[in-house]
Amino acid sequence: MEVVDVVHMALNVAAPAFTLFSLVFLLPPFLFFKLFLSLFRNSLLAENVAGKVVLITGASSGIGEEVAYEYARRGAYLVVGARRKDRLTQVAEKARELGSPDVLPVSADVSDVDHCKRLVDQTIQRFGRLDHLVNNAGVISVCMFEESTDLRDLRPVLDINFWGSVYMTRFAIPHLRESKGKIIAVASTAAWLPTPRMSIYNASKAALMSLYETLRVEFGSDVGITIVTPGFVESEMTQGKFLCKDGKMEVNPELRDAVVSAMPVGRVESCAKAIVKAGCGGERYLTEPAWYGASYYWKVLWPEVVEWCFRVVTSAPHTPAAETLTKKMLDLTGARTIFHPHSIQSPRPNKAD
DSSP: OOHHHHHHHHHHHHHHHHHHHIIIIIHHHHHHHHHHHHHHHHHHSOOOOTTOEEEEESTTSHHHHHHHHHHHHTTOEEEEEESOHHHHHHHHHHHHHHTOSOEEEEEOOTTSHHHHHHHHHHHHHHHSOOOEEEEOOOOOBOSOGGGOSOGGGGHHHHIIIIIHHHHHHHHHHHHHHHHTOEEEEEOOGGGTOOOTTOHHHHHHHHHHHHHHHHHHHHHTTSSEEEEEEEOSBSSTTTTTEEEOTTSOEEEOHHHHHHHHTTOOOBOHHHHHHHHHHHHHTTOSEEEESGGGGHHHHHHHHOHHHHHHHHHHHHOOTTOOGGGSHHHHHHHHHOTHHHHSTTSOSOOOOSOOO
């Protein structure tokens, strides 16, 4: 037996023992310290963004739009980016009414590296600085993995959700270092929950979390990073707008019911307020609605139970979306009007951002 094998055998015993000791004796005081630090930051050290410059992607609807309004109320200069220029113009007008001194709408597709560079360049040309970057642009695909006949049709999910944030971050970093700025990365609880019909989307969000956790180490104290993991929050997705198996954007309320099921959908205004507050307070992570955070521990402690529940409730083998147990529960109980009160109308048919 080689020395390295002996070392691994020793670590196989020592690592679990140290972990158990830490959970029992070190975790409680550490959590108390984190709570105290969070309260201190949000009450006394929260950043005042009045007069600062914030760039938000995916700002034409949903979380991105509401985040823009929340920053506007705090007096920040805004650059709002998305593909739908008409919607951006409306968002910019409302943001000015809410208190933003100036808003620059820029039509851009974050899956295109040149568009991302242009977004950052126009921000610097207009305002001369960049203080916060909110990487929010995203698209969701919904289909069973084997239903897709050409997986290349689902590449936009990674191109937008992951590479779009990579491009934006790379071009923004020199300016954020100069301003000691912040990045707010909007990932998802899908990063750890194995929700059926969302495999590619889940993977894109897991990659996003890993990216920013690594960049947090690389950037050190030069740039703050807040990783946001929303659960189901009001958006075009909760209204049934998805990238389907053939790569086309469709509105499908039945598929929405199969995926969202009986999970209560959070208000987008509350989510946006929490996001901006967390970013200004220098929080490392934010899950909104907060109770979704417990699902991370369920997944870590009881992965078999979590997987079984998802399999039985939302994706019995070969079961069409319209016949899943979750869809039937919503239809029979009328829970849809309670849990999805603002998500049952038809979304705009435009291209998603």
